[in-house]
Amino acid sequence: MPLENTNHSDTILQREVKRRRTFAxxxxxxxxxxxxxxxxxxxxxxxxxxxxxxxxxxxxxxxxxxxxxxKQRGISVASSVMQFEHQNCVINLLDTPGHQDFSEDTYRVLTAVDxxxxxxxxxxxxxxxxxxxxxxxxxxxxxxxxxxxxxxxxxxxxxxxxxxxxxxxxxxxxxxxxxxxxxxxxxxxxxxxxxxxxxxxxxxxxxxxxxxxxxxxxxxxxxxxxxxxxxxxxxxxxxxxxxxxxxxxxxxxxxxxxxxxxxxxxxxxxxxxxxxxxxxxWAPSPRPRPARQRIVYPDATDFTGIVFKIQANMNPQHRDRIAFLRICSGEYQQGLKVKHVRSAKPIRLDHAITFMAQERAHLSSAYAGDIIGIPNHGKLRIGDVLTQGEMVELEGIPHFSPEIFKVARLNDPLRAKQLNKALKELGEEGTIQVFDPLEKTGIVLGAVGQLQFETVAHRLLTEYKIDATFETVPIKKAFWIDGQDAHVKRFSQANTNRLARDASGALAFMSPNNAVLEVTMEKWPDITFQSTREIGAV
Structure with a gap:
């Protein structure tokens, strides 16, 4: 893998990178x-x-x-980001969810720290x-x-x-x-x-x-x-x-x-x-990050960053959506023009923010190692890479197969459109996994534990004014499928009733039990069934 040249004359950038400590x-x-x-x-x-x-x-x-x-339950169920200076170091502290039902959010956070x-x-x-x-x-x-x-x-x-x-x-x-x-x-x-x-x-x-x-x-x-x-x-x-x-x-x-x-x-x-x-x-300053094309060095002048978390309604009064981005190289400056690797479209970063728990402030500059918030209106997803240089594909953000599956039932059927939109947003930010069946039988939610459903119900009610309950569905496991396009197409045509797309559009096989899964895997040897998936993986 070729090495990227660093600009050794840019002493300000190098000094700022060395000052960073980012940990969870x-x-x-x-x-x-x-x-x-x-x-x-x-x-x-x-x-x-x-x-x-x-x-x-x-x-x-x-x-x-x-x-x-x-606040009501006295537990952490969402990752918080806090930045402060101490002894000439800029410390980015990420407080991860302690409850095991939200372990997937913690796994994603661990990909963003040193x-x-x-x-x-x-x-x-x-x-x-x-x-x-x-x-x-x-x-x-x-x-x-x-x-x-x-x-x-x-x-x-x-x-x-x-x-x-x-x-x-x-x-x-x-x-x-x-x-x-x-x-x-x-x-x-x-x-x-x-x-x-x-x-x-x-x-x-x-x-x-x-x-x-x-x-x-x-x-x-x-x-x-x-x-x-x-x-x-x-x-x-x-x-x-x-x-x-x-x-x-x-x-x-x-x-x-x-x-x-x-x-x-x-x-x-x-x-x-x-x-x-x-x-x-003792803790390291920002470290080099592997990408498919090359190693991305933190003191490289070209800006590179990866979205590892999306949070909606951090401020309920503004109904905002913030993409948390780890800067992997270079410097952010207000108005920075970057390329969105997944869509290959340009994006202008005008209003990035820094955090102190629920407090936030607009910032004019940030460096590799920092965590910044990008106001997001649905363009950015977990695993997306933003870059000022070549279209690098950074190491991905992990997604794990859920263990509990349920569907939402509305107490007011007229709110179905609003429910689907709300669930899509919650799925994109990683609060819960959302699967949209190809046969359009109703969105299925997947989670590691029961508390995730309680959190979704609470947020639907308080943030979206949607009153919903959840019912268990006969699904045992979701496996993401992969293979050559022709094989995937034939598999999809033959198994439409058991296929769904997740929040990022990836195709998943929804198995009702282990027996069905084993038979399906034997019948389709050219299809790979994956219990984990890396979003934006190299």
């Missing part, structure tokens, strides 16, 4: 991910308070859960959703920083947690900090690199980083006198860690083989400072 926070539900997100924003100086209570008008305030259904911050509940350890997310990170060799949260509670043995991460996730752990005690006896963490103790003081309102008291050495009299049992256990664990733990090596981290591990309590702001420092010092 991933976890199993209830591990404290959204809390940590808010505390990172607070320590990064982006906001002055965190939580779900209203802030005073004189304070800056943001929470990453902006959708009404999230690193991941994994949050582990210290009481529960490695959970199912964490395993799936790490598999995606491993496929793309995404560097992972691990934060073991909730040490201020009664939790599991830290050595046991490290062993579980290494054995189940197949990820080598390099402890950077180590806890002294837990729950009521949580004294703080010991910095293995600096050989000093960071004293824990509970209290959610502690903001000033300098308030954290530092104790020199692992045998400080304060620890022996106030936490004798916890300190004795810590000393035993320290001997084991220093003798047997994987040492931190930045290249191994960048290769995705080793994860630096931190312990703390996000709700008490403890350990957040260390995470931010690691992101600034």
């Amino acid at each position: 926070i991933i976890s199993h539900p209830d591990a404290g991910k959204t809390t940590l997100t808010e505390k990172l924003l607070m320590y990064g100086g982006a906001i002055r308070s965190a939580g779900t209570v209203k802030a005073k008008k004189s304070q800056q305030f943001a929470t990453s859960d902006w959708m009404e259904v999230e 690193a991941a911050l994994m949050v582990i509940d210290a009481a529960k350890g490695v959970e199912a959703q964490t395993i799936k997310l790490l598999e995606v990170c491993r496929l793309r060799k995404t560097p992972v920083i691990t934060f073991i949260n909730k040490m201020d509670r009664e939790v599991r043995d830290p050595l046991e947690l490290i062993d579980e991460i290494e054995n189940i996730l197949k990820l080598s752990c390099a402890p950077i900090t180590w806890p002294v005690g837990m729950g009521k006896d949580f004294a703080g963490v010991y910095d293995l690199q600096q050989a000093q103790m960071l004293k824990f003081t509970p209290g959610e309102n502690q903001r000033d980083q300098e308030e954290i008291e530092v104790l020199d050495g692992a045998d400080h009299p304060y620890l022996r006198n106030h936490y004798p049992i916890a300190h004795a256990t810590f000393k035993e664990e320290l001997d084991i860690i220093e003798a047997a733990a994987t040492p931190f090596d930045q290249q191994s981290f960048l290769d995705g083989d080793v994860s630096p591990v931190f312990f703390g309590s996000a709700i008490n702001n403890f350990g957040v400072r260390d995470i931010l420092k690691a992101l600034v010092e």
